[in-house]
Structures are given as structure tokens and as C-alpha cells.
Amino acid sequence: MTGGTTDGGLNAADAPSVSKADVAAALRRGAELEKEIAAAPSRFRVLTGDRPTGRLHLGHYFGTLRGRVELQDRGVDTLVLIADYQVLTDRDVAEHLTERVEDLVLDYLAAGLDPERTTIFAHSAVPALNQLLLPFLSLVSVSELRRNPTVKDEIAHSRQSSVSGLMFTYPVHQAADILFCKADLVPVGQDQLPHLEVTRTVARRFNDRYGQVFPQPDALLSSAPLLLGTDGTKMSKSRGNALTLAATADETAALIKGAKTDADRRITYEPDRRPEVSSLVLLAALCQGRDPVQVAAEIGDGGGAALKRTVTEAVNDHLAPLRARRTELAKDRARIRKVLRAGNEKAGAIAEETLDEVRSAMGTSY
Missing domain, CATH: 3.40.50.620 (HUPs)
Incomplete structure (x- = not known):
């Protein structure tokens, strides 16, 4: 003992x-x-x-x-x-x-x-x-x-x-x-x-x-790993920065569109140096079941707009079956x-x- x-x-x-x-x-x-x-x-x-x-x-x-x-x-x-x-x-x-x-x-x-x-x-x-x-x-x-x-x-x-x-x-x-x-x-x-x-x-x-x-x-x-909220701080139900499972595809897109990034146009996965960008890359990678470094490399010089489009599509595609089940259950x-x-x-x-x-x-x- x-x-x-x-x-x-x-x-x-x-x-x-x-x-x-x-x-x-x-x-x-x-x-x-x-x-x-x-x-x-x-x-x-x-x-x-x-x-x-x-x-x-x-x-x-x-x-x-x-x-x-x-x-x-x-x-x-x-x-x-x-x-x-x-x-x-x-x-x-x-x-x-x-x-x-x-x-x-x-x-x-x-x-x-x-x-x-x-x-x-x-x-x-x-x-x-x-x-x-x-x-x-x-x-x-x-x-x-x-x-x-x-x-x-x-x-x-x-x-x-x-x-x-x-x-x-x-x-x-x-x-x-x-x-x-x-x-x-x-x-x-x-x-x-x-x-x-x-x-x-x-x-x-x-x-x-x-x-x-x-x-x-x-x-x-x-x-x-830790996922940041859309404001760059810890994702939290009480901070209004969270992508909820029950949100619609349009609500998710709007939240991601307003997510915090940085001024560097080239997208990389560097959690220590670029936490906000890297958290978005990671989110896309988790939804796609892929390596975040590879996801970032594919976006490359597309900048924040391309990153957010990738994340939006990945999240909505991944959650679509879950949200359909939730809608049916809620009836x-x-x-x-x-x-x-x-x-x-x-x-x-x-x-x-x-x-x-x-x-x-x-x-x-x-």
C-alpha cells in the first residue's frame, strides 16, 4: 500500500x-x-x-x-x-x-x-x-x-x-x-x-x-489533444466559442467563418507557434481521420479562407449522420x-x- x-x-x-x-x-x-x-x-x-x-x-x-x-x-x-x-x-x-x-x-x-x-x-x-x-x-x-x-x-x-x-x-x-x-x-x-x-x-x-x-x-x-474554441481559447459551453454536436450545418459554417487565425497566409501545423491555426487544422484532420501535417500541406498557401472551408466541410460531413440520428431521436x-x-x-x-x-x-x- x-x-x-x-x-x-x-x-x-x-x-x-x-x-x-x-x-x-x-x-x-x-x-x-x-x-x-x-x-x-x-x-x-x-x-x-x-x-x-x-x-x-x-x-x-x-x-x-x-x-x-x-x-x-x-x-x-x-x-x-x-x-x-x-x-x-x-x-x-x-x-x-x-x-x-x-x-x-x-x-x-x-x-x-x-x-x-x-x-x-x-x-x-x-x-x-x-x-x-x-x-x-x-x-x-x-x-x-x-x-x-x-x-x-x-x-x-x-x-x-x-x-x-x-x-x-x-x-x-x-x-x-x-x-x-x-x-x-x-x-x-x-x-x-x-x-x-x-x-x-x-x-x-x-x-x-x-x-x-x-x-x-x-x-x-x-x-x-486540446481543441480550441473559435476565439482561440479553450472550447467551452459557457464561452460561446464551441461547435456543438446539435448545431446545424449553416450554424457550424458561420462559427468557423468567424474563427480566429493569424496573419501568415501559408497554413502549417505548428501547435506551439500557431495554436489557433493548428487547432483548426487538427479539427479537420480528426473529422477526416488523417494526419494534420498532411491536411495543412494540402491547404498550403490558400490562407485562412481555404482553411476554414476545409474545416467546415470536414466537420459537417463527419457530423451529418450523428445530427440526422439526433433529429430523429428528438422527435x-x-x-x-x-x-x-x-x-x-x-x-x-x-x-x-x-x-x-x-x-x-x-x-x-x-
Whole structure:
């Protein structure tokens, strides 16, 4: 056992942090896991999800959503959480929540997630999951939460005037999300490694204190490169710079036409020197399944206008089947709610079983 205490107590050495060594270790472990998944995919359970703060965009699609579909298709038991409670971490009010939750389900199904093979469920619909938060909070210290780099960043970018308890305990709530179903794989970006380390710490301390109940989940680091928004900053639902999956072809063309480039007419793929141009080249390459260097070379001296035409055509061609499925699915909102209810019931049964184990381990089964 590493970094813990044998009695399940709090130890500063356990405080989560992210470093090059952490990332390197996660990448090495990820390579091992890929081999194990290929050999026996049904042995693994994945938990992943999104906050329903807006429609999913191409950054989500190439960063996580496409990978979820691949894991599902390989035979991995996949659970996808719609984290509606966590919308409140950095917002005073969760507006239009029902519509946004249903839009997420539409995006999931249109992208290829199959509710017969993937459990899609909402946070607030699984009480037993959220009940795990209470014993888990007893296993971490305030100082450990305060030092968590992801929490510090989220607090810095919060739109609230003060920090809520929900935001402060966000990593422990995520631990409940992951551990309620005993997920052993969690797809994350490098910035989410500290959150996952909190989950591993909670699992280890619970097991040390009460007996073996939870696995310590591994990270599956995403290999997807960062896609910038049309303004040259990180693509984000809240910044109005995102190419959403649900946008029409004309809306997509208009957004790409206004995308930021630079003054150099010759198009090259140089992410460090020309981030905005390179992100557009990469987007076209991802949609076409090609090498971005080759895409840039073909555009050559065509300049920003030719680049944007290439990107527009690539994006709209790639998303056309997905958008057609989404339009058809959107005609039957009752079906969307049925998918969610079925997923909620399945997740609820898993959570109740885990909570029973926790109560038994803690001696609170009355």
C-alpha cells in the first residue's frame, strides 16, 4: 500500500497533487490496462459523465464521447453519469435543467451509446449514491481538500461571490460517483488526476478502517489533444466559442467563418507557434481521420479562407449522420425519458447494494 496509513487515518502524505511523475505513471499504467482490456473487456467497469450545463461540443466528442462508445463496443461495462447535482457547484441556480439533461441523453444516443449496453443515469435520481458522501467526508481533511489543485482552479474561476460547501467537497462527491458502482476505470484528462487520487485515497482509507469493500480505480488518460474554441481559447459551453454536436450545418459554417487565425497566409501545423491555426487544422484532420501535417500541406498557401472551408466541410460531413440520428431521436422525448428512467433504476440498484455493504462494514445495519 502506498501513501496511506494502516488505520485509515488522515496523513498529509496522502494529499493529492499532480506532477510529471504522476502523469508518467498514469500513462504507463494506462498502457498496461489497454492490453488487459483487449484480453478481457468484460472484467472492467468504467464510470464517466458530464455536467448538464449545455450541449456537448466537438471538444467533448473527440475528447471523451467517442472513447466511451469505443469502450462500450469493446464489451466494457460502461456507466455514464449526468451530474445534475454538480451543476450547483459553481452556479447559484441550475436553470433549464430538465431540458439540458434530456439534451445530453440525445447527444449520447446520437453519438452511439446504446442504453442496452451502457447505463445512462442522473445524479439526483440515485439517493444511495449521494448517501455515500457522508461517510466519505469523514475520511478526508479540510486541508487536503483545500490543497486540491483542481478545486483551487474551480474556485478561482467560480461565478459565485463565495465558495459553497458543495464546491469545496466536489472531489469527495466525485469519489462517491465512482465508488458507488465499484468502477475500476475512469477516463480523465491530466487535470483530473488529483480528483481521482482523492477517490483512491477514500477507497483505501475506508478499506483500512472498515474492511475491504472498494477497489482503487485507475485512470485512463485521454490521448485526445486540446481543441480550441473559435476565439482561440479553450472550447467551452459557457464561452460561446464551441461547435456543438446539435448545431446545424449553416450554424457550424458561420462559427468557423468567424474563427480566429493569424496573419501568415501559408497554413502549417505548428501547435506551439500557431495554436489557433493548428487547432483548426487538427479539427479537420480528426473529422477526416488523417494526419494534420498532411491536411495543412494540402491547404498550403490558400490562407485562412481555404482553411476554414476545409474545416467546415470536414466537420459537417463527419457530423451529418450523428445530427440526422439526433433529429430523429428528438422527435420522441418520451423515449429519452424512458432511457433515463431505466438507467436510473439500474444505477439505483447498484448503489443500494453498495450502500448495504458499507452499512454492514461500518456496523450501521439496524
